[in-house]
Amino acid sequence: MNYSERLQNVSVLGAAGKMGSGILLLTALEMADLSLKPENKGKKFVLNAIDLSYDHLMGLLDYVRTQTLKAAEKKTVQLRALYADRADLIENGEIIEEYVLHVLRLIRPATDMKATYESHLIFEAVNENKALKVKLFTEIDANNPHTPWFLTNTSSVPIHEIDEEAKLGGRILGFHFYNPPAIQKLVEMIPAKGTLPEVTEFSAAYAKNLRKIVVQSNDFAGFIGNGHFMRDALHGIQKVEELAKTYGFVQAVVMVNKVAQDYLVRPMGIFQLIDYVGIDVMQFIMKVMNPYNPSENLHASLLDALMDLGVKGGQNNDGSQKDGFFQYEKGRIKSVYNLDTKSYEAIDTLQAAADAALGQLPATAIAWKNAIKDSSKDAKLAAFFQSLKSMNELGAKLAIEYGKKSLAIGEKLVADGVAFNAQDVNTVMMTGFFHAYGPVNEFFN
Amino acid sequence: MKLRRKIYLAAGYNTISLGTGRKEFNPKKDRPGLEHYMKEAGQGTLQQIGGAEHVDESSVGNFMASRFNKQAHLGAMMPMVDAGLMYKPAYRSEGACASGGLALLAGIRSVLGESAEVVLALGVEVQNTVKAIYGADVLAGAGWYQKRKAGHAYFFPGQFSDRAGAYAQKVGEEKSRLALATWFKNAIDNARLCDTAQEYHNAHPDPLALGLSKPNGKVFTDHLNVFDCSKVSDGASAIAILSEEGLKRCGIDKKDAIEVVGLANTVADLTQDPADLTRLDNIETAIREALKSAGITKEQLATVEVHDCFTIAGVLTTEAFGFAEPGKGADFVIEGNTSRTGKIPMNTTGGLIGWGHPTGATGVHQAVTIWEQLTGRAGAAQITIHPDRPYGMTINMGGDDKTIVAIVYKRAE
Structure with missing residues (x-):
């Protein structure tokens, strides 16, 4: 045939x-x-x-x-x-x-x-x-x-x-x-x-x-895409749990989301992406993957807690976004879910507080939408991440830590034989997740 | 054609040419329709001639509103432009993309025939009502319908791509491409000086490089890229056609008018293919007839508006004129002779490629541009008019060299 x-x-x-x-x-x-x-x-x-x-x-x-x-x-x-x-x-x-x-x-x-x-x-x-x-x-x-x-x-x-x-x-x-x-x-x-x-x-x-x-990809639970994404998301969740002790849960969510989007030059923040995929889907995929990775715990209590409260994210049949970590209006984040009060809080004041806590972005910062169409993108990204490395602000530190974590996840996928090489990991993240650069890079060393 | 009376044009008005490239253009939002453009252009001219009560007749040029807008019978829309046109004569002329030229000609005939002293000529087309792939079907009506089945999805780009292919064979691929790209660059340079032009907002750092893009027949045509093509445009232009008496009635000083000193209207058989793809025989004939009717030579022309629906049409027109020998038009353009500072500046506000091509309006728009240039109204796009070369000319083409309206003007004295 x-x-x-x-x-x-x-x-x-x-x-x-x-x-x-x-x-x-x-x-x-x-x-x-x-x-x-x-x-x-x-x-x-x-x-x-x-x-x-x-x-x-x-x-x-x-x-x-x-x-x-x-x-x-x-x-x-x-x-x-x-x-x-x-x-x-x-x-x-x-x-x-x-x-x-x-x-x-x-x-x-x-x-x-x-x-x-x-x-x-x-x-x-x-x-x-x-x-x-x-x-x-x-x-x-x-x-x-x-x-x-x-x-x-x-x-x-x-x-x-x-x-x-x-x-x-x-x-x-x-x-x-x-x-x-x-x-x-x-x-x-x-x-x-x-x-x-x-x-x-x-x-x-x-x-x-x-x-x-x-x-x-090799036939290993989660393959390359989710192999990176789930661990990357877990890092974001872990950072929220740490920052929440100082800044409270909702502000911590806004802070980490901003770091992933504006500091790591991604198309959306990590919690917006989780909402897009669906908190239920994330939880399910982690459940599938976890038994195959005995040296790690691919599980987030935070996602379980949200699911128990009926906060699921994902999309409606018409493609509009359901409420998750955030509520959306015409595709923009309108408010943030507060786990303590079990209600949404307007993002405006939270964003201002989050921005103040993270500190200023350096002048070399480049937005994702500009980076993806810039022919000298790599040089500009290198300059931006170099400035972050030299800064003491919290946002810069969180970004470098996040970038290093993403790199480590990518390298582990290759080391574990899930991906055949680093280029495949980068291709998946750049084409499947629209990242402006691959996780396996020299920017964060 | 013999001119038994003096014929003047004055009080020109152009709307913007709306379409991709203009910042105002958003394909997802509602846009102004025919009524808006007709009103803006018509009223723009009426304001300059003291109102509709001075007008004896209206002459509308339009190609395909019957399909683009599902609206025919545009003559009877003139009283909507101004109630003062109620119960006065009005009609629409159609000759594909030469409809605007035919509307001018019809108005000129009325003044020559002394049935009118003042005619309001208005050309209009609103084409962004459909996507380009369907617009191509509508515009294909300018060709012979029996040829549509075998034609390209983008019918007219396909026709002129065949001409560009034949021309490339004649003069060499590289030279041909450079000439077309140079034509495009000149169009953009000029359009950037005219705030109603569709390419007025074009800020690309290197238009020549864009023009040099290699055509891709898999998605478009074999020998033309998208920059070789005029865009899809919405727009209208209007101008008054007046006798001596008409000028007086409207209180227009002769120095603010141009005079029609020669004209020609020629058609070629729509059902026949061009004898030689590298020649525009009908344009050549019309140019010759119009210059003869004006009693001048091409060397006396200060500027020309040519019908560059495609860059190749612009290049071939330089040969039809005799500015360059057959096969030498490419060099003529590459050497800069048609640029705004060249030997014979062509399309000084961008032409069809740069200003835009609201098909049925184009003939009138060309006349407005010549009126602006010869009376010193072209603003940033103004070129120097030497006293020993005082004439301007428009060449408006319908279909693939099938209907031509060529008119020669000079500033009125």
């Missing part, structure tokens, strides 16, 4: 979720483009969008339609060539409309797993729950006569364990998109030790056609 045949019947599990919908979209576009090739004329392509309820699936087709329209508008030059033999399609508008319909016609929304029994490829994007993944894969494999291949979007569960428990005989590979899959360029590809080479080969071709940047 060649690449194109493999993609003739595909199922996406968890297709209505934030990761699943993106995976469904990208797969639909790839299948549509394949189906429009002259050699595939007349062949049937089917993409099953499986989720728990039709309520969840209702918005999915609207999302696919909107995004496909944008994609089609960008590649109209190629689409005109693909539809060259359709005399009835003359204007760009007509061709784009036909393409959008073509993509939508591939998709079969379903709540019944039976649809997956005809698929040659299963994409899984359900919860980070190994037992659930194993149960679904076992059921499909028992009923599907085509010995399908399984790509799992897990960001933390070791692939070989799923392989062994679901008895897939190596027909599985970790294919971890970053959120949102339609926009983020990075894919972590994780072959398990038993993964069949042809599965890896197919996945590499698929990633290339999706124009993704692929970093191969």
Whole structure:
């Protein structure tokens, strides 16, 4: 079975979720483009969008339609060539409309797993729950006569364990998109030790056609992305707990968040990022990773406490941010959760107090949004971090400490064999997390 | 065309050319529509001629409001510009991107025919209502519809890319690219001097380098990059066409007017491909006819507004003029002859590339620019007009060298 045949019947599990919908979209576009090739004329392509309820699936087709329209508008030059033999399609508008319909016609929304029994490829994007993944894969494999291949979007569960428990005989590979899959360029590809080479080969071709940047990670819980992010977040949480003794919890959150964003030149502060990912998801991933790292304690009581209080973060279906460490208004932080009073406090006065405690940023400071488009970024970052090193202000000290911690985490990932090299760690953090520079660097030594 | 009466133009007005590049432009927010532009430009001219009661007739130039704005019948929108135009004649002319030129011509004919002493000519186009990829469909209406299927997604960039490709073969890839980039640079330099220009806010440190970007046929066209193309623009321009009596009626001094001393309007068969991709035969004919009608030579021209919808059209027009031999237009442009300090300054406020190209308005905008230059009103963009070379000229093109309106002017005496 060649690449194109493999993609003739595909199922996406968890297709209505934030990761699943993106995976469904990208797969639909790839299948549509394949189906429009002259050699595939007349062949049937089917993409099953499986989720728990039709309520969840209702918005999915609207999302696919909107995004496909944008994609089609960008590649109209190629689409005109693909539809060259359709005399009835003359204007760009007509061709784009036909393409959008073509993509939508591939998709079969379903709540019944039976649809997956005809698929040659299963994409899984359900919860980070190994037992659930194993149960679904076992059921499909028992009923599907085509010995399908399984790509799992897990960001933390070791692939070989799923392989062994679901008895897939190596027909599985970790294919971890970053959120949102339609926009983020990075894919972590994780072959398990038993993964069949042809599965890896197919996945590499698929990633290339999706124009993704692929970093191969070893099959170790958390892989590279979460391997860094969870430990980096735990450092931030630990600093909050220390600073809280002097400055109180809410101000400490604002201080550490600012250090991570403005001092470490990142797109957002660490607690805003935790909110974005979801406190529940963070807690879950740490739970998955912790048993595999006996020398560390990948666990945060603070996250447990917030979860117990119903403070979960994450996003609503429309992409807006739910309340977490912070409350947001039009994407900006409006207020901060106070664990003691169990209520949100306006950030304005807290920010002023936090800024005063951290001290002034040096004149060499560079904002993330400027750094990422600056061709002499490395020199400017070096100058900025050099000034921080020479300063006595609390903010500068916290930043250098944080930068060193991030470096140590990156080096450990390489030393533990999770990442093949430091460059892979840096690529993951720069493309998957939009950092302006990789954690393994010379800035903080 | 013979001019049996003296025809004057005065009281020009340009709105800004709105689109990407202007700080006011936000594609995600609502923008002014046709009505806004027609009112601003129309009223801008009416204020300078003592009001609508002095106007006998309105002549509107517009290409595709019927698709961009789902609005045809623009002549009947003139009383919205000013109630004083109610129950007076008004109409719309269409000749693709030469619609503005045709509107001027229609007004000139009315004055020549003595059915009007004062005509308000107004060109308008509001194109940012659709994304560029759909706008390309609308603008493709300037070509023969039977050719649309085989054409490029960006139809007209595709047509002129073919011309640029043929020209590169003729003069060499490197020289051709440098000429196109130089044309772009001149356009930006000039637009930065004109506060209504779409590229007025352009602050790029090295426009020539941008212009030298290698075209990428996978996402755009094979031989033109995006800098070679005029942008999508919203805008309107207006100017009054007057007889001697009209000048008196409006209280306009001759020194504040320009005189139409020659003109030509030529069309070529829309269903036929160009015989030679490296020549603009129809423009060449119109230039020759217009200069002959004015009784002057090209050496007497102080400045020219040429129809550089694409940089290659600008370069080829220097050859159509005879300023350069066939195949030597690239050198002519590279040597700086068309820059604002060159032998024959072209498009002194940026032209279609730099000022903008609200398609149906462009012909009128060109006339306003020549009026400003010849009467000393061009502000920061003003060039020196030598007394021995007092003439200005506009060349307005519809489609790929299909409808041309060429007009020769001098300052009125």
